[in-house]
Amino acid sequence: MPHPCQTCGACCARFRVAFHWSETTAFNPDGMPLALTQPLDAHRVSMRGTDCREPHCINLVGTVGGAVSCSQYARRPSPCRELGAAWEHGEPSPQCDRARAAYGLAALTPESWLPAAASQDP
Ligand code: SF4
Numbered sequence: 001m002p003h004p005c006q007t008c009g010a011c012c013a014r015f016r017v018a019f020h021w022s023e024t025t026a027f028n029p030d031g032m033p034l035a036l037t038q039p040l041d042a043h044r045v046s047m048r049g050t051d052c053r054e055p056h057c058i059n060l061v062g063t064v065g066g067a068v069s070c071s072q073y074a075r076r077p078s079p080c081r082e083l084g085a086a087w088e089h090g091e092p093s094p095q096c097d098r099a100r101a102a103y104g105l106a107a108l109t110p111e112s113w114l115p116a117a118a119s120q121d122p
């Protein structure tokens with residue numbers, strides 16, 4: 001079964017993704033390539049494409065609500081790692097719910113993670 005995030009991507013096209021510059025290759029060779037970010041303030045950068053009225057991260061591949069992936073998944077910054085999919089680990093995620101709602105996608109529920117229910121997902 002695909003992970004629900006692999007058929008969503010809404011949060012990558014809903015919020016500004018801001019983080020400390022030390023998470024980029026300017027400090028950490030394994031971090032987010034600096035060229036894929038833009039300066040935000042003295043201490044922070046944002047993912048290109050997310051600091052605007054209609055955010056869409058430069059790394060998001062595919063169409064929101066369809067088959068999506070992050071082209072820099074292994075290097076994704078802390079906000080991406082910290083935004084959990086709702087109920088994946090038994091906790092709600094208002095950000096996940098808001099992002100999905102903005103694209104007309106139903107909120108995930110605890111049942112979304114049951115193998116039987118998940119296998120019925122489109
Ligand atoms: S909005 Fe939720 S389900 Fe969609 S990609 Fe983000 S964390 Fe995953």
Ligand code: SF4
Binds near residue numbers: 012047071073077080
């Ligand atoms: S870096 Fe990847 S996980 Fe983070 S917002 Fe962009 S596409 Fe999404």
